[in-house]
Amino acid sequence: MIDPLNALIIAAILSAISSWLFWPEKGLFWRWQQARQVTRRVLREDALKHIHDCEYHNRRPTVKSLAGSLRITVNEATELLSEMQAHDLITFEGDQVKLSPQGRDYALHIIRAHRLWERYLADKTGYPELDWHSKSEHYEHFLSPADAEALDNELGHPRYDPHGDPIPTAAGELAAVERLTLPNFPLDQPGRITHLEDEPEAVYAQLVAEGLHPGMSIRVVETTPQRIVFWADGDEHILAPIIAANISVDALPVEEAPEPVPHDHLNALKPKESARVIGISKAIRGAERRRLMDLGILPGTVITAELRSPAGELTAYQVRGATIGLRDEQAALIDIEQERL
Structure with missing residues (x-):
């Protein structure tokens, strides 16, 4: 016969374990469910950003490009697209994926949150430049439209992030930008760096190590299939064309070009x-x-x-x-x- 005291102790232990696992909102099972839901939401939001980026640059998003961007399998990407279609975030025209109006608004909010966070990290904190993008990739998923508006006000309504990308407005307006990459810039013409592409990370790290940033005055002095030689704010730089292609520049009128100061x-x-x-x-x-x-x-x-x-x-x-x-x-x-x- 089971000792009543032992039975009571066993029942109490089982009850405590059950509460630990299944207590509403705080139990392990519910926390796991919440984490799973956050992960799915983050995947959907990252997918929206990828599709928007393709549309913005006149590229065609595909299941394979989405899988590569999100580092998931093609099957998982296919399942994710079906889920997004069920949420009215995307539509299909034949085999082509397109953002719905609701999906575009959602994507622009995430992009706005990301670029505002990068601006905040650059202007208000001491985080290294190489950390801005990765930290913003995390925080963008937890910034509400009201939070984004408050951050925008605190920063003085910046138009561009620290890499030179335009920041969408609260109304969902995103400025169109025409860019000329450094390898295609004319020789011996004054220009200014307007944008540094922050992906892939290894290429961006090399540009940062060179001390390059938007706003620098440049002049290209040599362009070959092997290298691009240019001056930026008085310093000479030599980059491979594949690296230099991540730098966008605008031409400057000769009268506006600053005279290089030896230093x-x-x-x-x-x-x-x-x-x-x-x-x-x-x-x-x-x-x-x-x-x-x-x-x-x-x-x-x-x-x-x-x-x-x-x-x-x-x-x-x-x-x-x-x-x-x-x-x-x-x-x-x-x-x-x-x-x-």
């Missing part, structure tokens, strides 16, 4: 050398830029290199009577006069 970068200073600051690269944004300016790194300031770390990655500088430490990649984005003082 060095702060990391070129040797210990005990001094030079005068010309400016801080626009590639330094947000909190990091404000910190450098608060430290007194402004045009006209004299900076002296004091001591370099054994590995050469960190240098101590004298700035207006204070000693500060800067990493080599930070100092490379501070322009100084070529003349040593």
